[in-house]
Amino acid sequence: MQLAAKIINAKKISNNRFELNLRIEDTVEDTTKISRSVKNREISIVRDFSSEAPEPSTGQLIVLDVAETAKARAAIMSVTEEPLPKKGEAVSAVGDFNSDGYDELHMANETTAMQLSPKRGGMLTHIAARGCEGLIDGRTMCGVGAKLPCGIYFDSAKSGFDIAKADFHFSRSNPTISRGAELQTAVSAKISGLSTKIILGLKADCPAVNFDLRISNNGKKAKSKKIHPIINFRLMPVGQHNSQVVLASPPGEELRYAKRDEIPVWAWHETWYFYVGDIRTDNSGFIIARREDTGEALLISFDPKQIIRLWHDQEGPLPQLVLFSDIKNLRKGADFSLETALCPLENFAVADGYAIGYIRSGNSCHIITAGPKPRKLVIDGEEIMLSKIGPTLYQVKLDKTPGRVEFAGNGPVLRPVGG
Amino acid sequence: MQQIENVTIGIDWEILVNSQNTGLSAGKERILQIISEAKRKLPDLEVGEDIDLLEVRLGMTSDFAELWEKSHRAFETCSKLAARKKATLVPLGYREADYNPAGGHVHAGSMQNYIDTAELHNRLLPFVPALISIASSSPSLDGRTRSQRIKMNAHHCSNPMTPMDPERSLHLWGTDVCVKYPYKPTLELRAADSQPIPAMVCEIAALYAGLASGLSRRDKPVFKSDVLQYGLNRINAARNGMRATFRMGDSEITASEIIAEYILPIAVDGLNDYGAPDGPFAIAETMVRNRISIADWVETLVPSGTDPFRAVGELTRIFSVGVDPVGWIARQKPRQAAPFIGPEDDFLEAVAIDTPIHHVYEALPLPRSYIESMAEDFEKAGKIRRRKGKRNEFRLDRTDLLQ
Numbered sequence: 031m032q033l034a035a036k037i038i039n040a041k042k043i044s045n046n047r048f049e050l051n052l053r054i055e056d057t058v059e060d061t062t063k064i065s066r067s068v069k070n071r072e073i074s075i076v077r078d079f080s081s082e083a084p085e086p087s088t089g090q091l092i093v094l095d096v097a098e099t100a101k102a103r104a105a106i107m108s109v110t111e112e113p114l115p116k117k118g119e120a121v122s123a124v125g126d127f128n129s130d131g132y133d134e135l136h137m138a139n140e141t142t143a144m145q146l147s148p149k150r151g152g153m154l155t156h157i158a159a160r161g162c163e164g165l166i167d168g169r170t171m172c173g174v175g176a177k178l179p180c181g182i183y184f185d186s187a188k189s190g191f192d193i194a195k196a197d198f199h200f201s202r203s204n205p206t207i208s209r210g211a212e213l214q215t216a217v218s219a220k221i222s223g224l225s226t227k228i229i230l231g232l233k234a235d236c237p238a239v240n241f242d243l244r245i246s247n248n249g250k251k252a253k254s255k256k257i258h259p260i261i262n263f264r265l266m267p268v269g270q271h272n273s274q275v276v277l278a279s280p281p282g283e284e285l286r287y288a289k290r291d292e293i294p295v296w297a298w299h300e301t302w303y304f305y306v307g308d309i310r311t312d313n314s315g316f317i318i319a320r321r322e323d324t325g326e327a328l329l330i331s332f333d334p335k336q337i338i339r340l341w342h343d344q345e346g347p348l349p350q351l352v353l354f355s356d357i358k359n360l361r362k363g364a365d366f367s368l369e370t371a372l373c374p375l376e377n378f379a380v381a382d383g384y385a386i387g388y389i390r391s392g393n394s395c396h397i398i399t400a401g402p403k404p405r406k407l408v409i410d411g412e413e414i415m416l417s418k419i420g421p422t423l424y425q426v427k428l429d430k431t432p433g434r435v436e437f438a439g440n441g442p443v444l445r446p447v448g449g
Numbered sequence: 450m451q452q453i454e455n456v457t458i459g460i461d462w463e464i465l466v467n468s469q470n471t472g473l474s475a476g477k478e479r480i481l482q483i484i485s486e487a488k489r490k491l492p493d494l495e496v497g498e499d500i501d502l503l504e505v506r507l508g509m510t511s512d513f514a515e516l517w518e519k520s521h522r523a524f525e526t527c528s529k530l531a532a533r534k535k536a537t538l539v540p541l542g543y544r545e546a547d548y549n550p551a552g553g554h555v556h557a558g559s560m561q562n563y564i565d566t567a568e569l570h571n572r573l574l575p576f577v578p579a580l581i582s583i584a585s586s587s588p589s590l591d592g593r594t595r596s597q598r599i600k601m602n603a604h605h606c607s608n609p610m611t612p613m614d615p616e617r618s619l620h621l622w623g624t625d626v627c628v629k630y631p632y633k634p635t636l637e638l639r640a641a642d643s644q645p646i647p648a649m650v651c652e653i654a655a656l657y658a659g660l661a662s663g664l665s666r667r668d669k670p671v672f673k674s675d676v677l678q679y680g681l682n683r684i685n686a687a688r689n690g691m692r693a694t695f696r697m698g699d700s701e702i703t704a705s706e707i708i709a710e711y712i713l714p715i716a717v718d719g720l721n722d723y724g725a726p727d728g729p730f731a732i733a734e735t736m737v738r739n740r741i742s743i744a745d746w747v748e749t750l751v752p753s754g755t756d757p758f759r760a761v762g763e764l765t766r767i768f769s770v771g772v773d774p775v776g777w778i779a780r781q782k783p784r785q786a787a788p789f790i791g792p793e794d795d796f797l798e799a800v801a802i803d804t805p806i807h808h809v810y811e812a813l814p815l816p817r818s819y820i821e822s823m824a825e826d827f828e829k830a831g832k833i834r835r836r837k838g839k840r841n842e843f844r845l846d847r848t849d850l851l852q
Binding site for chain 1: 469470471472473746749750751752755756758759761762763765766767769770771777
């Protein structure tokens with residue numbers, strides 16, 4: 031998120047160039063209040079102004095651009111270093127990794143790195159193959175529209191509740207750093223009397239992060255409640271302003287966002303709502319988003335019996351993907367659970383309701399498949415069975431990168447690079 | 450046809466209300482507080498909200514002095530009220546995203562006869578691109594266009610109207626006959642962007658109303674009807690603003706020429722009854738002479754490619770200090786007219802992979818038959834692929850994206 035500041039002092043250096051001493055006042059494109067550790071901090075920048083604009087003076091507004099914000103953050107904030115996982119282990123840690131003044135949860139293994147911010151409704155702010163840039167950018171996930179990030183959507187007219195304003199919390203017993211073969215950690219919040227948890231699980235030898243939403247109606251004065259659970263992803267290549275994202279649907283259709291426009295070329299046309307709504311999620315249970323510039327992708331796997339509809343924003347400036355569960359009547363003492371798995375991929379192929387992708391670390395290569403049923407995989411002519419790692423997600427780990435991967439029978443064919 | 454005897458003008462002036470803390474919208478809650486205060490301070494005006502914007506609706510004005518007084522009073526009052534709430538009024542089409550630019554809609558009246566209104570609407574159509582040019586203030590973030598009015602809103606005042614079957618056909622949006630003011634039906638121009646100062650709002654409004662009135666006094670339309678040319682001209686107007694070149698019949702004419710040679714004389718003639726003071730179009734004449742619109746001024750303040758949040762922050766800062774766009778326009782040297790451009794780039798931009806053809810219909814201000822013939826030509830040239838979708842509808846793929 032970018033910073034907004036007020037000028038304390040402006041000094042003219044040359045014709046249109048000024049040195050500005052600024053006091054940070056606010057953040058733009060964020061739904062969370064500015065952190066106390068950032069607000070009122072003073073910074074200095076040099077900026078060129080248009081010769082036709084009035085000269086800057088004390089008390090005026092200055093909004094820092096992305097580069098200026100990064101410099102300002104580096105100057106005033108100490109950034110927690112991401113802990114490196116050792117071979118054969120996963121690691122999780124709590125700290126301020128993106129220098130927004132708030133702590134995040136960081137989880138990583140040899141292939142995957144992800145971060146979750148408990149602020150703004152509990153938001154996944156980053157997920158990527160280790161060493162790559164990623165497809166979810168926390169800065170833009172909490173965009174101007176303040177749409178629901180992740181959680182439960184209540185009828186706001188009745189409850190006046192805005193999930194984006196809900197702050198989740200780490201468990202008190204959550205250690206600062208933990209390492210192991212299989213890690214599970216959670217953030218939780220009490221939302222409209224419902225105990226809401228986002229649970230993240232990561233194994234040392236698996237690139238997929240299990241991302242589950244659990245809601246319990248177990249308060250002392252609990253009453254039956256109608257809820258509409260959703261998980262909302264705002265997809266944007268990290269560090270990019272344009273939406274270079276391609277969504278790949280299970281049948282193999284590509285829904286492409288424009289390179290040049292902030293708004294996808296077709297996004298505001300009403301017809302696309304129905305078109306996108308027609309993606310058949312009830313058989314395949316996954317969708318993939320890919321960066322156009324790096325080819326990096328994120329596979330989102332879900333139980334098609336739980337997710338009844340997949341939707342993405344027709345009007346928003348960012349590709350936004352929402353997984354809708356059915357509306358539930360949650361009785362007193364009842365629980366609800368929505369399970370998804372997120373897997374970063376280096377490359378993939380998709381056709382006929384199935385996907386094959388891969389992600390590498392060192393010499394080893396994880397082959398990932400997604401689809402409604404487990405199927406035998408033929409890797410370089412040899413049939414191999416896979417193990418389940420998510421609702422519709424399967425994997426096998428190989429010691430080398432294969433040349434050709436395909437299902438026995440029809441389906442996509444993948445030729446990993448370097449195979 | 451029935452002449453407009455007594456010219457009336459109404460304005461719906463949409464204004465961004467930006468927070469002095471972030472440069473972005475002050476938010477619905479604060480905007481509604483400002484509007485609520487404004488309604489108490491300006492009971493004779495209809496200040497309201499329109500999708501995250503403050504909208505100043507002047508109601509019906511029956512002379513230029515009233516238009517001038519009301520628009521200035523409304524803007525000054527709302528500016529003060531906004532400042533109290535730590536917000537700044539930014540009356541421009543430009544936003545941090547290329548979406549929903551603020552407009553300055555003009556209601557020109559008054560007509561009584563529906564069929565004559567339809568006729569007048571059609572007579573005004575050839576001039577809409579030139580009005581888009583002079584009123585452009587919503588340059589795109591990448592600097593490719595001067596106005597977002599290729600498709601947004603302008604659609605409704607750029608298509609011919611027919612009185613042939615009024616019972617079953619819809620009113621075109623731009624013609625709110627018998628809707629807004631009792632007994633004062635008007636023709637609405639929805640293609641103009643918001644203007645930065647009340648004086649410019651008044652000029653654009655008077656220009657359109659004078660043009661409508663002047664055209665109603667003529668025996669024949671000035672230009673022959675050609676919907677395709679108006680569409681192509683609108684693309685040029687949105688792309689190049691006041692530097693645009695249009696095609697009228699077999700010849701080319703620049704935006705500044707069409708305004709100077711046709712619109713201004715007709716408007717001056719038509720405005721007589723409205724009581725415009727001497728030189729009612731001083732700013733417009735300067736804009737025409739220098740081929741400059743407010744979009745160019747915005748580009749100077751925040752060049753294309755500027756971080757969008759930084760840009761709206763800078764515009765908020767500038768408007769909170771005070772602006773003089775008229776002085777800037779007067780200081781500029783005349784700019785060269787841009788050559789006429791075809792719709793090919795816009796067509797290809799509207800096509801991705803698996804794009805239904807009706808999306809392309811919506812994305813371009815051109816007749817469907819022309820879009821279909823363009824699709825055929827592009828397919829022959831290998832730039833797109835046409836195929837049938839699941840519902841037997843045509844879908845288009847851009848071949849460079851397929852590779």
